[in-house]
Amino acid sequence: MPLSVILAKLSQGMATSFAIFSLTLVLSLPLGLVVALIRLRPNRPIQAVTRGYISIMRGTPLMLQLLVVYFSPYYLFGIRLTPDYRFWAVIIAFVLNYAAYFAEIYRGGIESIPVGQHEAAEILGYTKSQAFTRIILPQVVKNILPSVTNEIITLIKDTSIAFAIAVTEMFTIAKAIASAEKTMVSYAIAGLFYYVFNFIVAITMERVEKRLNYYR
Amino acid sequence: MKKNLVLSLMVVLSLLVPVFAVSADGAETLVVGFDQNFPPYGYVGEDGEFTGYDLELAAEVAKRLELEVVYQPIDWDAKDMELDSGTIDLIWNGFTMQGREEKYTWTEPYKEAGQIVLVAVESGIKDFAGLEGKNVSVQADSAGLAALEDEANAELTASFGSLTVVPDYNQAFMDLEAGAVDAIVMDIDVAYFQIEGKEDKYMILEEFVQKEDYGVGFKLGNEELRDKVQEALDEMAEDGFIQDLSNEYFGYDSCTLTACVEAAKSK
Numbered sequence: 458m459p460l461s462v463i464l465a466k467l468s469q470g471m472a473t474s475f476a477i478f479s480l481t482l483v484l485s486l487p488l489g490l491v492v493a494l495i496r497l498r499p500n501r502p503i504q505a506v507t508r509g510y511i512s513i514m515r516g517t518p519l520m521l522q523l524l525v526v527y528f529s530p531y532y533l534f535g536i537r538l539t540p541d542y543r544f545w546a547v548i549i550a551f552v553l554n555y556a557a558y559f560a561e562i563y564r565g566g567i568e569s570i571p572v573g574q575h576e577a578a579e580i581l582g583y584t585k586s587q588a589f590t591r592i593i594l595p596q597v598v599k600n601i602l603p604s605v606t607n608e609i610i611t612l613i614k615d616t617s618i619a620f621a622i623a624v625t626e627m628f629t630i631a632k633a634i635a636s637a638e639k640t641m642v643s644y645a646i647a648g649l650f651y652y653v654f655n656f657i658v659a660i661t662m663e664r665v666e667k668r669l670n671y672y673r
Numbered sequence: 674m675k676k677n678l679v680l681s682l683m684v685v686l687s688l689l690v691p692v693f694a695v696s697a698d699g700a701e702t703l704v705v706g707f708d709q710n711f712p713p714y715g716y717v718g719e720d721g722e723f724t725g726y727d728l729e730l731a732a733e734v735a736k737r738l739e740l741e742v743v744y745q746p747i748d749w750d751a752k753d754m755e756l757d758s759g760t761i762d763l764i765w766n767g768f769t770m771q772g773r774e775e776k777y778t779w780t781e782p783y784k785e786a787g788q789i790v791l792v793a794v795e796s797g798i799k800d801f802a803g804l805e806g807k808n809v810s811v812q813a814d815s816a817g818l819a820a821l822e823d824e825a826n827a828e829l830t831a832s833f834g835s836l837t838v839v840p841d842y843n844q845a846f847m848d849l850e851a852g853a854v855d856a857i858v859m860d861i862d863v864a865y866f867q868i869e870g871k872e873d874k875y876m877i878l879e880e881f882v883q884k885e886d887y888g889v890g891f892k893l894g895n896e897e898l899r900d901k902v903q904e905a906l907d908e909m910a911e912d913g914f915i916q917d918l919s920n921e922y923f924g925y926d927s928c929t930l931t932a933c934v935e936a937a938k939s940k
Contacts, residue, residue: 462721531758623747636710637717
């Protein structure tokens with residue numbers, strides 16, 4: 458197989474990997490914040506629900522969650538699955554999983570802000586939501602960026618798990634080419650793709666961090 | 674700035690949609706589940722597209738049934754779930770029937786595979802009994818060796834004069850040519866490939882050391898689709914499609930369908 462074909466095939470896989478990556482990120486970051494806010498509510502039963510959710514998502518393998526999200530509509534409710542659902546099942550499972558991790562990161566960030574700031578904001582006449590969006594959240598975002606970068610980088614590598622439910626992302630294609638061509642070249646290129654992508658992510662995040670570092 | 678970012682992200686995402694929008698809706702497609710790491714039955718071809726003996730057969734069946742064929746590579750361990758939930762219509766993948774007879778609804782076996790004994794014609798060996806006291810060669814760490822070490826073949830293996838384990842089949846053939854060994858135990862497809870053009874020198878014993886039948890597997894009870902596929906296969910056997918494709922892939926007519934056998938008889 459000529460190198461150009463290998464590259465073209467891997468790029469196709471990369472497009473799928475990137476689609477999983479970007480959709481997961483765009484959806485799980487806000488969802489994680491919502492979960493974190495609910496988790497911080499004094500209401501006990503609601504707290505217990507979010508706690509249970511986070512505990513399950515972190516306590517079971519992502520691959521298992523993929524299988525459950527994809528196959529359970531059929532096995533539990535007898536709904537016939539359509540081929541398009543493969544991809545969306547990946548997105549649902551990834552978003553649910555990553556939102557749980559992000560929620561804990563947000564929670565750590567929110568709890569690290571001194572209580573005094575809430576009190577000061579209240580005295581200055583801010584409502585609770587105003588205080589949160591204008592004073593607390595900007596600081597939280599700044600503080601949690603390094604941890605979020607970690608998760609983002611893990612996410613792009615995790616996309617290779619999607620083949621558990623037969624979504625052919627880049628690594629699956631690399632494996633198929635390797636077995637058909639008896640060559641390790643496709644693995645090397647796949648590795649390079651991941652690395653370059655994560656390198657760009659790391660640099661971008663570093664820039665964002667610097668930009669947000671407005672107090673220095 | 675922020676708006677631009679969101680906008681460009683949306684553009685990128687919308688461009689990606691066709692990548693995963695599979696055009697399949699059950700009634701008009703034949704979704705073939707297969708392990709993409711299994712040449713020559715299903716694998717990535719020179720041009721980067723899926724190809725293979727089984728996939729080409731499946732494509733022809735789909736054509737004759739006026740369905741659109743969809744190649745769906747699957748995680749082999751999830752094949753039962755895929756089949757049960759209807760995300761694939763069938764498994765066509767050098768799929769061994771032995772031990773799975775009751776788990777799937779099958780077509781007739783369309784191909785034999787497994788471990789056979791290849792001998793030099795001049796050795797005069799005609800069957801397993803003739804192997805008694807002979808020197809037999811097999812490749813290290815191969816399915817052939819595993820078959821010989823299997824309990825079912827204990828008697829056969831014990832009857833050999835000696836069993837030589839060689840690093841590769843090339844060496845086994847050189848030994849056979851030189852007369853250092855009398856027979857080689859190997860995979861039937863590899864054997865046919867190796868003796869192509871040298872049929873006067875080598876022959877394959879009819880008995881299998883270990884035999885597997887390949888069939889097309891459907892969800893248990895899905896006789897409707899099975900019958901349709903079987904019918905298309907029979908048609909393909911009658912007009913010689915399967916035989917030609919087999920010759921192309923394996924260098925011999927490997928078709929074991931009843932229709933194939935009958936077509937061969939009538940010739």
